[in-house]
Amino acid sequence: xxxxLRRTGGALFAALGAVLLVSIFLDLVxxxxxxxxxxxxxxxxxxxxxxxxLHLDEPLPxxxxxxxxxxxxxxxxxxxxxxxxxVFDRIGKALPNTALLAxxxxxxxxxxxxxxxLLAGWKPGGKIDAAASGxxxxxxxxxxxxxxxxxxxxxxxxxxxxxxxxxEEPAGLVLPAFTLGxxxxxxxxxxIRASLLEATSEDYVRTARAKGxxxxxxxxxxxxxxxxxxxxxxxxxxxxALLGGAVITEKVFNYPGMGTLLLQAIDRRDYDxxxxxxxxxxxxxxxxxxxxxxxxxxxxxxxxxxx
Amino acid sequence: xxxxxLDAPPREATIRASMRAAPLLLAPLLCALACSSAxxxxxxxxxxxxxxxxxxxxRMALGLNAMRIASLVTPGLTRIDESxxxxxxxxxxxxxxxxxxxxxxxxxxxxxxxGSPLTSVDVVATFRSVLDPALGSPHRGALSYxxxxxxxxxxxVVFRLSRPFGAMPVDAxxxxxxxxATGRERLxxxxxxxxxxxxxxxxxxxxxxxILLAPNPRHHGGPPPSSVEIxxxxxxxxxxxxxxxxxxxxxxxxxxxPLLPALRDDESLRVEVGPGAGVxxxxxxxxxPILSRREVREAIALALDRDAxxxxxxxxxxxxxxxxxxxxxxxxxxxxxxxxxxLAGAARLLDAAGLPDRxxxxxxxxxxxxxxxxxxxRSIALAMASQLAEAGIEARVQAMEWGTLMGxxxxxxxxxxVLKWPAVIDPDLLRLAYHSASIPSEATxxxxxxxxxxxxxxLDALLDEARELADPDERRARYAAxxxxxxxxxxxxxxxxxxxxxxxxxGLAGVAVDPQGSLDSLARVRRVAGE
Numbered sequence: 001x002x003x004x005l006r007r008t009g010g011a012l013f014a015a016l017g018a019v020l021l022v023s024i025f026l027d028l029v030x031x032x033x034x035x036x037x038x039x040x041x042x043x044x045x046x047x048x049x050x051x052x053x054l055h056l057d058e059p060l061p062x063x064x065x066x067x068x069x070x071x072x073x074x075x076x077x078x079x080x081x082x083x084x085x086x087v088f089d090r091i092g093k094a095l096p097n098t099a100l101l102a103x104x105x106x107x108x109x110x111x112x113x114x115x116x117x118l119l120a121g122w123k124p125g126g127k128i129d130a131a132a133s134g135x136x137x138x139x140x141x142x143x144x145x146x147x148x149x150x151x152x153x154x155x156x157x158x159x160x161x162x163x164x165x166x167x168e169e170p171a172g173l174v175l176p177a178f179t180l181g182x183x184x185x186x187x188x189x190x191x192i193r194a195s196l197l198e199a200t201s202e203d204y205v206r207t208a209r210a211k212g213x214x215x216x217x218x219x220x221x222x223x224x225x226x227x228x229x230x231x232x233x234x235x236x237x238x239x240x241a242l243l244g245g246a247v248i249t250e251k252v253f254n255y256p257g258m259g260t261l262l263l264q265a266i267d268r269r270d271y272d273x274x275x276x277x278x279x280x281x282x283x284x285x286x287x288x289x290x291x292x293x294x295x296x297x298x299x300x301x302x303x304x305x306x307x
Numbered sequence: 308x309x310x311x312x313l314d315a316p317p318r319e320a321t322i323r324a325s326m327r328a329a330p331l332l333l334a335p336l337l338c339a340l341a342c343s344s345a346x347x348x349x350x351x352x353x354x355x356x357x358x359x360x361x362x363x364x365x366r367m368a369l370g371l372n373a374m375r376i377a378s379l380v381t382p383g384l385t386r387i388d389e390s391x392x393x394x395x396x397x398x399x400x401x402x403x404x405x406x407x408x409x410x411x412x413x414x415x416x417x418x419x420x421x422g423s424p425l426t427s428v429d430v431v432a433t434f435r436s437v438l439d440p441a442l443g444s445p446h447r448g449a450l451s452y453x454x455x456x457x458x459x460x461x462x463x464v465v466f467r468l469s470r471p472f473g474a475m476p477v478d479a480x481x482x483x484x485x486x487x488a489t490g491r492e493r494l495x496x497x498x499x500x501x502x503x504x505x506x507x508x509x510x511x512x513x514x515x516x517x518i519l520l521a522p523n524p525r526h527h528g529g530p531p532p533s534s535v536e537i538x539x540x541x542x543x544x545x546x547x548x549x550x551x552x553x554x555x556x557x558x559x560x561x562x563x564x565p566l567l568p569a570l571r572d573d574e575s576l577r578v579e580v581g582p583g584a585g586v587x588x589x590x591x592x593x594x595x596p597i598l599s600r601r602e603v604r605e606a607i608a609l610a611l612d613r614d615a616x617x618x619x620x621x622x623x624x625x626x627x628x629x630x631x632x633x634x635x636x637x638x639x640x641x642x643x644x645x646x647x648x649x650l651a652g653a654a655r656l657l658d659a660a661g662l663p664d665r666x667x668x669x670x671x672x673x674x675x676x677x678x679x680x681x682x683x684x685r686s687i688a689l690a691m692a693s694q695l696a697e698a699g700i701e702a703r704v705q706a707m708e709w710g711t712l713m714g715x716x717x718x719x720x721x722x723x724x725v726l727k728w729p730a731v732i733d734p735d736l737l738r739l740a741y742h743s744a745s746i747p748s749e750a751t752x753x754x755x756x757x758x759x760x761x762x763x764x765x766l767d768a769l770l771d772e773a774r775e776l777a778d779p780d781e782r783r784a785r786y787a788a789x790x791x792x793x794x795x796x797x798x799x800x801x802x803x804x805x806x807x808x809x810x811x812x813x814g815l816a817g818v819a820v821d822p823q824g825s826l827d828s829l830a831r832v833r834r835v836a837g838e
Contacts, residue, residue: 031710032753038369038445044752045448053443081445082367084498085514093515149544157552164549165540168517254540256516263541267358 007293011286018282019275020064026271027060033269037080054079054271067275079272087276090261095280097167098250098257101176102242106235108181109188116185117192121227122219124197132189139186148179148252165254176253180246184238191234195227202226229300236292240285352533352815352832355546355555359516359539363509364497365482366437366444371730375826376537379520380420381482381503384411384430384464389822390637391584391732392779393476397425397483397504403777406471411464411479419485420508420523427458432486434466442491450478471775473782474733506531506830520829532817532833550576550810557811557832560824563683567622570810580624581820582635583807587727588628589691589800593761595722597662597672604797606656607723610698611691612648617803620687624808628801630790631731631740633822637779638734640787643794653698670701676723677715680706688725716758717747724758727805730823734786738770741793761798 033056034047055063070076071087078085120132155175156164163172199205200223208218243258250259258277265273360373365381368374378386386396395401401411417425434456437444454469466475482503488496500509506528507520516539522530538555540546543563549555551573562570571578591598591607598604617625629646632639654664662671678688685706692702702723707715715721728736736756739745743762745755766789773785793799809820816835819828 029710030708030714032714035713035753036710042445042754043448043451044754045451046445047448047752047754049440049443049448050445078361080361081369081443082362082364082494082498083443084362084495090514149548152545152548157548160552164552164554165542165545166516166538252542252545254516254542254545260541264358268361 004290007290011283011290014286015279015282019067019279022275022278023060023064023067023271026274033271036269050081053081053083067272070272071276071279076272076276078270080268080270085273087273090273091258091276091280094256094258094261095284097255098243098246098259101173101180101246101250101255101257102239104173104177105180105184105242105246106239108177109184109238112181112185113188113192117189117196118219118224120189121193121196121200124193129193132193136186136190139182140190142183144179144183144246144249145252147182148175148249151175151179152253165252167256172253172255176246176249176255179249179253180242184242187238188231188234191231192227195230196223199223199227225299229296232292232295232299236289236295240288243281243284243288348534349834350533351536352557352829352834353536353538353555354557354559354826354829355538355540355549355561357539357541357543357546357561359514360518362498363501363512363518364484364494365501366433366442366446366484367494367498369445371824375824376518376520377482377501378480378505379507379535379826379829380505380509381484381501382505383481383483384413384479385476386480386827387477387732387823387825389582390635391632391823392637393474393479396480397430398479401476401479403475406775406777407468409466409468409475409479409777411466413462413464414527415462417504417527418525419502419504420525421485421502422525423485425483425485425504426461427464428461429486430464430483431456431458432489433481433483436489437481442489442494446481450481453478471777473774473776473778474735475777477733507535510534526830528830531830533829535829535832547810550812553812556815556834557809557818559809559818559820559826560807562808562810564621564624564805564808565683567624567808575813577811577813577815579809579811579818579820580806581809582626582633582822583805584633584636584730584732584822584824585727585805585807586628586631586633586731587687587725587802587805588631589802590716590721590724590726590759591797591799592719592722592724593759593798594719597674598722600660601797602656602660603662603672604800606653606660606698607695607700608646608797608800609649609653609656610695610700611800611802612694613802614647615694616687616690620683620690621803621805624806625803626806628804629794631728631736631801632734632790633731633804635822636731636734638783638786640790640794643790646800648694650698657699664699670696671699673701674703674722675705676702676725677705677707677712677721678725679709679712684725684727691725717753719758719760725802726758732823734782735774737786737789737793738774741766741789741798742770743767759798761796763792763796763798766792766796 034050038047038050051057055066074088076087077083078087116132120129123129152164152175156162162174163169166172205218205223208222247259247263250257251263262274262277265277356372358372360370360376362368362373363377363380365374365377368377382396384396384398385393388394397414397417398411399414401409403409413427419425436442437446437450438453452468452470452472453466455467457465459465484497485502488502499512499514506523506526508523510521511519518537520535522534524530540549546558546561550558567578570576591604593599613627617627629643630639657671664671676688676692678684688704692704695702716724739756741757741761745757746760747753747755747758769785769789773782776782807820807822807824809818811818814834815832817828817831817833
């Protein structure tokens with residue numbers, strides 16, 4: 001309990017830090033936001049009015065205070081004219097979509113990676129291992145910006161099974177989930193193989209084998225369980241990254257999630273929207289790593305007992 | 308420790324459970340596959356755009372897409388025609404009574420889409436709301452020359468100006484909305500569901516990626532034949548894949564030139580290319596010690612092979628420019644010199660400027676050429692650099708992030724740069740681009756488009772005079788003279804008029820590719836059977 005409280009405190013601190021950093025960086029980005037918002041044919045009076053509306057004539061701490069005040073009252077609105085988009089409404093719509101996509105991608109990744117990594121790690125150097133390694137290299141190396149259109153060409157256009165982009169039809173979830181899942185699966189399979197190999201060379205595995213346990217029991221019950229610990233860590237990190245909006249994949253598939261929202265906020269120089277997105281990402285990330293910690297405790301008694 | 312793990316049957320259940328949970332995570336995916344896709348109605352045409360509008364309230368709109376879509380629902384007194392001229396739309400005619408008074412006469416029998424009549428009272432209320440600081444319209448400053456708007460009778464609107472301004476009818480494109488809807492408290496409603504007298508009404512939009520426009524049965528020109536869905540598809544490749552899938556029928560302007568050959572080869576698509584209002588231009592830093600000399604700027608212009616750029620880089624969808632205004636534009640000056648490539652001429656000019664070819668392979672002069680990181684724009688800059696190299700001019704290309712690039716250009720921190728005016732409409736643009744008062748500085752709050760830092764009092768006087776004239780012929784004469792000066796002085800070299808491109812499925816009729824990117828032809832677009 002104490003640990004969870006401590007972690008939650010840390011999480012809030014991390015979120016604040018992230019928002020502060022992003023605000024400073026947004027401030028350092030060259031170029032005048034008024035220019036990009038109003039366009040250069042704008043009159044001086046309009047430029048001055050916008051500058052005032054955005055509080056750009058005030059120092060950064062004052063602007064941050066205004067942001068914090070509006071965010072706390074959930075009244076935060078988009079910071080480009082007509083200042084009407086409610087930031088939390090937008091995030092409320094985008095975040096579930098991104099969570100759905102991340103969950104599906106993770107499911108695909110686990111379904112592919114666990115058996116693959118297991119088989120590869122069981123008989124290293126074998127044919128399955130070679131095939132799995134090939135898949136892993138391909139999967140990790142293939143840029144999503146290329147894999148996405150490739151999947152669209154084949155499944156949406158050639159076979160005509162799925163929509164190209166968007167989420168108006170639920171089937172629109174399939175291709176982006178696979179695009180994200182494949183890369184993650186490749187990565188995870190490599191992780192599982194490596195840590196399984198490490199685990200099988202441990203003493204307790206030799207002991208288990210010496211006891212005459214069936215090989216399947218040795219691998220699944222003894223080695224795999226230990227091998228899963230580092231994989232859990234990586235999984236948590238990756239899920240955090242997925243929740244942070246897989247920006248490129250979301251853009252390619254025109255997926256209405258957090259990545260698209262952030263990209264649009266940056267394009268429009270919508271500072272408050274961008275800040276709020278980053279805040280949401282950080283919180284999601286921290287939450288996932290908290291959950292990973294708990295899962296860790298469940299999987300490893302050493303962690304649970306604080307040893 | 309290992310011993311403990313060995314004898315306790317540890318919770319392998321956790322692992323099993325997680326393996327069992329994985330398919331559970333996929334449940335939505337499987338469900339998604341099982342669901343059938345909804346078919347769209349046959350009389351709906353789908354247009355894909357690259358970014359969603361931030362509002363459909365024309366008074367508040369800043370983005371081009373927002374203005375274009377808003378005009379379909381809430382047209383203004385005037386609209387811009389293909390030659391860049393303001394022509395009557397809701398107005399039946401307009402006149403300048405003197406240089407500070409403009410009178411607009413409304414069409415008879417206009418009604419808003421909600422059935423209420425549209426009269427001069429609504430026009431007055433619309434403009435007064437834009438001019439009211441409380442509304443916070445970003446166009447208030449641009450319209451601040453309007454001293455008063457009045458409605459002497461239901462069909463007449465009179466604008467009185469605080470200073471003469473010949474381009475006033477261009478500003479009358481602002482969409483007219485009902486008087487009751489102009490207040491600040493109605494902003495949210497006007498943003499999503501504006502009421503206007505246009506060919507379309509907004510049937511559904513939640514501020515997101517899909518806008519549904521239905522025909523307005525009360526439109527004065529009769530309702531359009533099709534309803535229109537406007538979808539945001541952000542990635543260019545995806546836009547084209549959607550078009551090939553048939554989920555999108557039409558792209559207007561959101562296709563870059565390198566993709567044109569492949570699209571032209573596609574049997575199911577039709578590519579239409581027409582004159583466009585966008586023009587790319589080469590900026591010279593006119594305060595640079597070398598580039599301040601006209602003959603050097605002239606030599607650089609002669610060293611460029613712009614025909615090759617149009618043919619190979621823009622795949623034929625461009626013409627070599629001699630002015631910011633395309634030939635179809637009403638203010639384009641005829642008989643400006645064309646400046647085809649002339650390497651010998653460039654060499655003579657450089658020799659005369661004391662920049663000889665030393666014959667040892669070293670360049671006659673070294674310059675930097677700044678452009679944006681956009682891959683297509685960068686490749687054009689690289690092609691220009693290699694053309695300049697053939698004339699002994701070394702141009703080092705620096706691709707820069709947009710904000711940094713604009714920051715440098717504003718402060719005069721460059722020698723050569725390539726930019727593009729996305730839509731040249733009124734010739735008053737020349738004032739923004741070349742008047743010495745438009746040089747970005749502390750005094751202009753770093754606004755203004757004269758990044759070349761070009762100063763010519765004769766041109767300044769001409770442009771100041773031209774913007775005050777109301778008579779189009781007199782304006783045309785002044786602007787022709789201004790273009791002649793600019794062509795002779797060459798503070799910047801207009802490079803290419805870039806064409807407007809439309810890509811559509813073959814079963815679509817009635818689309819006109821507008822130079823300014825206007826979407827007005829959506830009111831005539833329909834699907835043709837049998838194709």
